[in-house]
Amino acid sequence: MGRPRAFDEEQAVRAAAELFAVRGYEGTSVDDLVTGLGVHRGSLYKVFGSKRGLYLAALRRHLDEEVLPLAAALREADGLGTLLAQAVAAFDGGPAAGLLLSAAVERAGSDPEVGALVGEGMAALDGAVEAVGGAGSGTSGVLAATVLGLRLRARAGLGGPSADAVLAFAGRVG
Amino acid sequence: MGRPRAFDEEQAVRAAAELFAVRGYEGTSVDDLVTGLGVHRGSLYKVFGSKRGLYLAALRRHLDEEVLPLAAALREADGLGTLLAQAVAAFDGGPAAGLLLSAAVERAGSDPEVGALVGEGMAALDGAVEAVGGAGSGTSGVLAATVLGLRLRARAGLGGPSADAVLAFAGRVG
DNA sequence: GATGTTTGAGAACGGTCGTTCTTGACCGAG
DNA sequence: CTCGGTCAAGAACGACCGTTCTCAAACATC
Numbered sequence: 042m043g044r045p046r047a048f049d050e051e052q053a054v055r056a057a058a059e060l061f062a063v064r065g066y067e068g069t070s071v072d073d074l075v076t077g078l079g080v081h082r083g084s085l086y087k088v089f090g091s092k093r094g095l096y097l098a099a100l101r102r103h104l105d106e107e108v109l110p111l112a113a114a115l116r117e118a119d120g121l122g123t124l125l126a127q128a129v130a131a132f133d134g135g136p137a138a139g140l141l142l143s144a145a146v147e148r149a150g151s152d153p154e155v156g157a158l159v160g161e162g163m164a165a166l167d168g169a170v171e172a173v174g175g176a177g178s179g180t181s182g183v184l185a186a187t188v189l190g191l192r193l194r195a196r197a198g199l200g201g202p203s204a205d206a207v208l209a210f211a212g213r214v215g
Numbered sequence: 216m217g218r219p220r221a222f223d224e225e226q227a228v229r230a231a232a233e234l235f236a237v238r239g240y241e242g243t244s245v246d247d248l249v250t251g252l253g254v255h256r257g258s259l260y261k262v263f264g265s266k267r268g269l270y271l272a273a274l275r276r277h278l279d280e281e282v283l284p285l286a287a288a289l290r291e292a293d294g295l296g297t298l299l300a301q302a303v304a305a306f307d308g309g310p311a312a313g314l315l316l317s318a319a320v321e322r323a324g325s326d327p328e329v330g331a332l333v334g335e336g337m338a339a340l341d342g343a344v345e346a347v348g349g350a351g352s353g354t355s356g357v358l359a360a361t362v363l364g365l366r367l368r369a370r371a372g373l374g375g376p377s378a379d380a381v382l383a384f385a386g387r388v389g
Numbered sequence: 390g391a392t393g394t395t396t397g398a399g400a401a402c403g404g405t406c407g408t409t410c411t412t413g414a415c416c417g418a419g
Numbered sequence: 420c421t422c423g424g425t426c427a428a429g430a431a432c433g434a435c436c437g438t439t440c441t442c443a444a445a446c447a448t449c
Contacts, residue, residue: 042394042447065321067241071437081397082438092437125357142367146320147239149371159371180384182368182376183299183361190364191357193316197323197333202356210357214387245407255427256408266407 050088051102053078058099062140065147066096093152100158103140104165111137112165116172121184122211124173128188129207132195138162142192163189184214224262225276227252232273236314239321240270267326274332277314278339285311286339290346295358296385298347302362303381306369312336316366337363348388358388 056078060069071092075082089095111131118124131137141162148155166188171181191202202210230252234243245266249256263269285305292298305311315336322329340362345355365376376384 045446046396047445063324065239065241067239068321068325070435072435081399083398083440084396086438087396143320145367145371146317147242150237156372163368163371180376180380180387182380183365183384186364186368186376187357187361188364189367190360190362193319193363193367194337194356194360197319197337198330202354202360206354206356210354210388213354214384244405246405256429257410257427260408261426 046084048078048080048084053080054095054098054102055106057095058103058140061096061099062103062143065143067147096148097154097158100140100144100155104158104162107137108141108162109165112169115166115169118169118173120211121170121174121214122208124170125184125187125191125211125214126204126207129191129195129204132192138189138192139196142189142196145189180214222252222254222258227254228269228272228276229280231269232277232314235270235273236277236317239317241321270322271328271332274314274318274329278332278336281311282315282336283339286343289340289343292343292347294385295344295348295388296382298344299358299361299365299381299385299388300378303365303369303378306366312363312366313370316363316370319363354388 057074060073060077064073071082071085074080074092074095075085078085085095089098111128114131115124115127118127141159144155145159145163149159150156163185166185167181170184170188174180174184191207194202231248234247234251238247245256245259248254248266248269249259252259259269263272285302288305289298289301292301315333318329319333319337323333324330337359340359341355344358344362348354348358365381368376
């Protein structure tokens with residue numbers, strides 16, 4: 042019953058996540074989304090309710106498909122040094138944690154629902170560091186901050202530390 | 216000749232920097248600025264040319280009055296651990312580096328002039344870490360990333376690592 | 390093939406955006 | 420006091436914002 046949907050919802054959410062990650066929430070207009078996703082305005086509002094609804098869906102997907110898997114992979118690192126190097130490599134290869142970073146800075150403070158999702162992503166990174174470095178070492182939050190800080194440098198387009206520098210640093214912390 | 220200016224330009228720039236730091240560039244409207252600064256629209260455009268011009272002035276002031284002095288102070292630390300602890304203490308006490316962080320995420324990628332200013336601020340932090348930790352150690356960029364990452368956590372309103380945790384971490388890196 | 394329901398296409402809504410213009414208040418110089 | 424120039428006050432501009440509405444096209448069901 043009814044006309045079949047002509048767009049892939051998951052693919053649309055993924056495209057929205059990329060747009061939001063690059064231009065930010067306020068910097069991405071509904072027109073940008075309609076053009077970039079190839080989804081009609083009406084369909085977008087029918088499915089997601091609002092621009093914010095689409096943003097929350099994109100952030101949710103970003104967590105489920107990128108941040109949490111990354112955190113799970115980092116848990117398998119055989120030391121904090123390897124963990125750091127692995128995280129940086131993930132940042133070089135794509136938009137990993139980009140939307141998480143953008144959301145944390147731009148929206149987490151003013152939108153509680155975004156704040157909860159951001160907190161979930163950060164907690165996952167914390168947990169990975171803690172699992173590798175040893176619980177109670179008290180350093181997990183700091184090193185998780187380092188991970189996001191390195192992501193920030195990569196995003197800002199300014200040359201971040203080289204992989205060698207990261208490894209050298211990693212040698213210091215274990 | 217002419218009517219004298221009825222507002223303090225430096226104070227206006229400072230107020231603008233706070234607004235931009237909290238709400239971001241796109242999240243701060245000219246109406247917000249007019250209200251928050253107590254400066255008339257016409258005067259704002261007469262003096263700063265545009266919203267972007269005021270933003271650049273605010274970021275410039277943020278660097279000169281907060282980030283660069285902070286970097287200079289960090290240079291005097293007697294070790295990387297003290298440096299980290301000092302940086303975190305500065306974040307707790309105010310908006311230090313807040314606009315730098317916001318600009319790095321929201322604008323540095325799309326506005327080259329903002330990118331240059333952000334790069335200047337980050338280079339100052341790098342230099343401070345390098346001066347304390349020893350040049351060529353290759354860790355300066357990474358630890359500077361940690362500094363901004365900790366600032367990010369504080370901003371997002373999620374409980375960051377405690378001062379004790381930072382000190383414990385600092386013990387590992389020297 | 391006719392019916393019923395949902396989609397896609399795009400015009401249109403009021404509101405707000407950044408910016409400019411017009412007008413009158415103000416003050417130093419002559 | 421008069422004049423010239425700068426400022427403050429606020430209305431007004433076109434453009435764009437997120438959102439809604441109308442209507443024809445496209446299927447599943449009967």
